[in-house]
Amino acid sequence: MSPSPIRVAVAVGCAAAILAAAVFGGHYLGLAAPASGSLYDTADRDAERIENPYGEASVWYDDYGVPHVEAENERALYFAVGYLQARDRLFQMDLQRRLIGGELSEAFGERAVSTDRFYRSMDFQSAAEASWAEIRETEAGPGVEAYSDGVNHYMTTQPLPPEFGLLEYEPDPWTPVDTLIVGKQIAWSLSGNFADLERATVRERLGEEAARELYPDRLPHDTPVIRDEADYEPFDPAVAAGVAEPSGGADTAESASLGGDPTSLANWVGRYDHQPGIGSNNWVVSGEHTASGKPILANDPHLQLTVPGVWYEMHLKTPNMETRGVSFPGVPFVVIGRTADVAWGVTNVGGDFTDLYRYETRNRSGTEQYRYRGEWRDVATEEETIRVADGEDVTVTVRKTVHGALIRRDGARVGVAWPGFSATNESLGVYQLNHAEDVDDARDALRTWDVPAQNFVVATRDGETLYYPAGRYPLRVADGEVVRGDRIFDGSAGEGEWRGYTPYGTSNWSGFVPFESIPHVEDPDLLATANQRTMDDPPYYVGNGMTYADPYRGERIYDVLERDAESGDGADGGGITAASTKTLQRDVRSLAAAEFVPYARAGRAGANDSGRALVTELDGWDGEMRADSRAALVYALWLEEFRTATFEDEFAAANLSADAYPKHVVLADLPADSRWFDRAGTARTETRADVAALALNRTAARLGRTDYETYGDYNRLRLTHPFDQAFLNYDTRPMNGSAFTVFNFRAQRATQAGSSWRMVVDFGNESNSAGVIPGGQSGLFWSEHYDDQLPLWADGEYKSLTMDRPDGEPDLVFVDGGGDSEARRGGTAGDDPGNGSSRVVAPVGVIVGIRGGVGA
Amino acid sequence: MSADAVDRPGVAGRLDRFRESHYAAVALVAVTLLGFVAVAVHWAGFLAVGALLGLLSATLSRAAVHGLTFGGLVLLGFGGWLALSGALATWTSLGLLFGLSAGAALGLPTLAAVGVRALR
Numbered sequence: 001m002s003p004s005p006i007r008v009a010v011a012v013g014c015a016a017a018i019l020a021a022a023v024f025g026g027h028y029l030g031l032a033a034p035a036s037g038s039l040y041d042t043a044d045r046d047a048e049r050i051e052n053p054y055g056e057a058s059v060w061y062d063d064y065g066v067p068h069v070e071a072e073n074e075r076a077l078y079f080a081v082g083y084l085q086a087r088d089r090l091f092q093m094d095l096q097r098r099l100i101g102g103e104l105s106e107a108f109g110e111r112a113v114s115t116d117r118f119y120r121s122m123d124f125q126s127a128a129e130a131s132w133a134e135i136r137e138t139e140a141g142p143g144v145e146a147y148s149d150g151v152n153h154y155m156t157t158q159p160l161p162p163e164f165g166l167l168e169y170e171p172d173p174w175t176p177v178d179t180l181i182v183g184k185q186i187a188w189s190l191s192g193n194f195a196d197l198e199r200a201t202v203r204e205r206l207g208e209e210a211a212r213e214l215y216p217d218r219l220p221h222d223t224p225v226i227r228d229e230a231d232y233e234p235f236d237p238a239v240a241a242g243v244a245e246p247s248g249g250a251d252t253a254e255s256a257s258l259g260g261d262p263t264s265l266a267n268w269v270g271r272y273d274h275q276p277g278i279g280s281n282n283w284v285v286s287g288e289h290t291a292s293g294k295p296i297l298a299n300d301p302h303l304q305l306t307v308p309g310v311w312y313e314m315h316l317k318t319p320n321m322e323t324r325g326v327s328f329p330g331v332p333f334v335v336i337g338r339t340a341d342v343a344w345g346v347t348n349v350g351g352d353f354t355d356l357y358r359y360e361t362r363n364r365s366g367t368e369q370y371r372y373r374g375e376w377r378d379v380a381t382e383e384e385t386i387r388v389a390d391g392e393d394v395t396v397t398v399r400k401t402v403h404g405a406l407i408r409r410d411g412a413r414v415g416v417a418w419p420g421f422s423a424t425n426e427s428l429g430v431y432q433l434n435h436a437e438d439v440d441d442a443r444d445a446l447r448t449w450d451v452p453a454q455n456f457v458v459a460t461r462d463g464e465t466l467y468y469p470a471g472r473y474p475l476r477v478a479d480g481e482v483v484r485g486d487r488i489f490d491g492s493a494g495e496g497e498w499r500g501y502t503p504y505g506t507s508n509w510s511g512f513v514p515f516e517s518i519p520h521v522e523d524p525d526l527l528a529t530a531n532q533r534t535m536d537d538p539p540y541y542v543g544n545g546m547t548y549a550d551p552y553r554g555e556r557i558y559d560v561l562e563r564d565a566e567s568g569d570g571a572d573g574g575g576i577t578a579a580s581t582k583t584l585q586r587d588v589r590s591l592a593a594a595e596f597v598p599y600a601r602a603g604r605a606g607a608n609d610s611g612r613a614l615v616t617e618l619d620g621w622d623g624e625m626r627a628d629s630r631a632a633l634v635y636a637l638w639l640e641e642f643r644t645a646t647f648e649d650e651f652a653a654a655n656l657s658a659d660a661y662p663k664h665v666v667l668a669d670l671p672a673d674s675r676w677f678d679r680a681g682t683a684r685t686e687t688r689a690d691v692a693a694l695a696l697n698r699t700a701a702r703l704g705r706t707d708y709e710t711y712g713d714y715n716r717l718r719l720t721h722p723f724d725q726a727f728l729n730y731d732t733r734p735m736n737g738s739a740f741t742v743f744n745f746r747a748q749r750a751t752q753a754g755s756s757w758r759m760v761v762d763f764g765n766e767s768n769s770a771g772v773i774p775g776g777q778s779g780l781f782w783s784e785h786y787d788d789q790l791p792l793w794a795d796g797e798y799k800s801l802t803m804d805r806p807d808g809e810p811d812l813v814f815v816d817g818g819g820d821s822e823a824r825r826g827g828t829a830g831d832d833p834g835n836g837s838s839r840v841v842a843p844v845g846v847i848v849g850i851r852g853g854v855g856a
Numbered sequence: 857m858s859a860d861a862v863d864r865p866g867v868a869g870r871l872d873r874f875r876e877s878h879y880a881a882v883a884l885v886a887v888t889l890l891g892f893v894a895v896a897v898h899w900a901g902f903l904a905v906g907a908l909l910g911l912l913s914a915t916l917s918r919a920a921v922h923g924l925t926f927g928g929l930v931l932l933g934f935g936g937w938l939a940l941s942g943a944l945a946t947w948t949s950l951g952l953l954f955g956l957s958a959g960a961a962l963g964l965p966t967l968a969a970v971g972v973r974a975l976r
Binding site for chain 1: 895896897898899900901902903916930931934937938940941943946947949950951953954956957958960961963964967968970971974975976
């Protein structure tokens with residue numbers, strides 16, 4: 001008997017449904033089907049025994065998933081580090097190298113093509129290759145190679161993070177150049193800067209006087225990093241820059257130009273340079289001012305906040321070294337942290353480390369040429385293909401001149417020089433810091449630091465302290481004299497060149513400031529940096545009002561440190577303690593508010609009823625940017641409106657975006673009757689009070705349109721994974737802090753930024769040393785350590801940062817995999833000083849996630 | 857004998873008789889246990905197990921119940937494993953992916969079982 005038609009229909013329907021599921025959902029079933037889905041491969045990982053070709057190592061994970069690694073030699077150690085970082089952060093590592101290498105489109109599709117175009121145009125890949133060519137010959141080289149081997153061992157033996165399955169690709173093997181390119185990414189994000197292009201645009205649109213007024217050479221404040229005498233060996237910048245030497249055929253190329261309206265170019269590159277508002281704090285206090293009589297060091301670098309976080313904490317130990325702190329995933333060494341005897345922290349030197357050049361150009365038989373010192377040269381070009389997921393491949397032409405990358409957009413073109421285009425040795429610098437036993441070791445490590453220039457503070461167990469803004473500071477020559485770098489130079493005339501700099505090759509840095517001549521402070525009693533001006537009258541040009549940060553954090557830190565040094569809460573009756581240091585890292589008092597709130601009050605008379613009511617809400621406010629504060633909300637919104645109302649008319653008329661508005665301290669310093677307060681299109685002449693009143697009215701209207709009740713409604717933590725899926729994003733929450741408070745968090749841009757790592761090292765009492773990251777150690781959303789530190793971080797709390805490891809059996813064991821004896825010996829200086837190269841090569845990196853989101 | 861079954865010759869008849877015998881329950885348990893292994897290897901295991909369950913089910917409705925029961929047991933066991941791994945809450949927060957997981961576990965074996973049983 002045949003089945004009834006109904007049953008046949010049921011069978012066919014079921015078969016069709018199954019077929020449709022297999023055809024259209026097969027990939028996702030492979031990902032998510034219970035038990036077999038690759039999504040779950042990383043949900044539960046048993047204890048692993050891993051073969052290590054370089055020797056034995058053991059790993060203990062603590063309560064926050066921080067690996068404590070002990071190895072018999074350094075290569076075995078760094079192999080383990082590579083494996084561990086891949087285990088926790090492999091997708092993030094791959095994303096970072098794709099970002100800076102211009103390969104995001106291959107994973108994310110067409111929306112990332114613009115980002116890839118920029119990074120390909122800059123050819124960071126070649127710069128990283130040049131760096132690796134130098135680093136591999138130093139004592140850090142074997143560690144970088146072993147690290148790469150460890151990453152690759154993980155990739156080939158263990159399940160990949162689920163993100164790869166979701167994007168349907170597998171990562172390429174990790175190479176030492178990838179580690180170096182991660183360093184370039186960090187360095188560029190901190191010191192890449194197109195401010196000169198922005199200033200030139202403003203100068204052209206608003207006039208020379210306006211540019212000088214809004215972008216002063218020196219920001220109006222009295223709290224540089226170095227407030228007293230600096231230590232440095234005097235030198236003659238003119239001699240170092242080679243002023244007296246023949247110019248080699250320099251001429252004046254009157255027709256050298258940008259080739260067109262730079263607006264589009266400026267808007268494009270502006271997305272990828274140093275992000276405004278990104279800054280950091282660090283300070284060091286000697287035993288003179290601490291309750292214990294031993295130094296205390298604090299650091300909290302402010303970077304874009306990402307999921308997972310930009311830092312990875314680890315504690316590394318061999319018979320010859322021990323270090324603990326944070327690194328960027330992809331970098332084997334501790335970038336910020338401590339050894340048993342030395343601690344160091346960094347902030348960015350807000351200097352000018354990027355120069356731009358215009359050229360006289362022509363086209364000869366299809367070849368693009370530029371005039372250089374009296375002769376025509378071909379622009380070096382190379383065609384590269386950007387592979388695009390689910391789209392057509394895109395071809396990009398990489399152009400270079402003698403100065404570095406030549407980037408173009410809509411007819412405008414500019415040559416870019418940046419020290420990081422050269423081979424640099426940051427990796428060696430941090431490697432050496434990881435081995436430091438005293439302040440001399442630390443100083444020697446900083447001597448090898450190239451890019452980005454960083455404000456290093458150092459403290460030692462023996463009581464020594466040091467401040468050194470280490471890095472490569474270029475000297476520029478134009479018209480026979482050393483000049484500032486805040487202009488677009490005539491590249492055809494050879495103007496503003498950096499002597500001893502070879503982009504995408506090896507530099508000898510002869511035209512840069514000698515290390516000993518960089519103003520620093522030996523054994524400071526109390527010194528703080530917050531990206532403000534390094535010193536008032538440096539012996540050479542370092543930066544300008546566009547590159548340095550507003551002074552508010554720096555001023556507040558010095559105020560509190562001096563107060564605590566006098567009266568502190570130390571048990572001995574005074575002095576700074578780890579507790580008072582942590583309290584300062586939690587400080588949310590805004591000195592910007594102290595400066596601007598009186599201006600808001602001055603607007604009361606001219607405001608409407610709603611605006612006047614807001615002024616009343618500011619009465620009695622202590623200037624603390626707390627999530628539960630109504631006054632902080634009113635102030636924050638008012639300040640935005642005040643700044644906009646001040647500049648919007650002139651800037652919009654000149655087709656300049658709000659990104660070009662000057663620093664807040666410049667706004668605060670404008671006279672009450674400044675022309676910038678006069679509103680375009682009105683008969684009367686407005687003053688600061690009038691604009692303040694307008695801003696009050698706008699603020700009142702804005703509050704009426706939103707559901708903001710307190711500052712935390714506005715200043716809300718929203719950290720999103722690159723996929724921006726609810727299960728991958730961190731929980732949102734109201735936050736204390738602002739861009740101008742020591743406790744640093746700002747939510748007001750497309751990408752959120754703030755303290756990416758808080759660290760306190762107390763050599764007076766080890767148990768007080770502490771740190772915390774905004775998120776968790778693991779990038780795997782299954783992990784209990786995906787975001788377990790986020791509440792601590794948001795509340796200003798810490799976890800331990802001592803040199804102790806967990807007791808008991810190790811969680812992971814790396815067994816001797818039988819590598820050849822030479823590999824096991826290592827070759828790193830820490831294991832065999834005789835093998836270590838004495839070459840002094842270049843420096844580090846600091847990583848940031850995908851700026852502005854993928855394809856932003 | 858079930859309402860939709862009639863005496864059939866050959867293999868079909870033997871299958872009908874087996875479905876009504878005590879051995880059918882044993883076979884269902886065995887298939888279920890083997891099924892746990894199969895779905896741990898590949899999602900197609902849900903289909904294979906569902907088809908076998910359908911083959912062993914006495915009626916169409918029982919085929920559906922067996923398919924759903926198997927999927928439910930897999931979900932229960934898988935959820936327990938995730939709970940032990942500390943990942944259960946994360947799993948249930950995966951949105952569409954969680955829906956796909958649960959839908960695959962319940963839907964695939966049920967469709968396969970019903971589809972096969974519908975052909976008698």
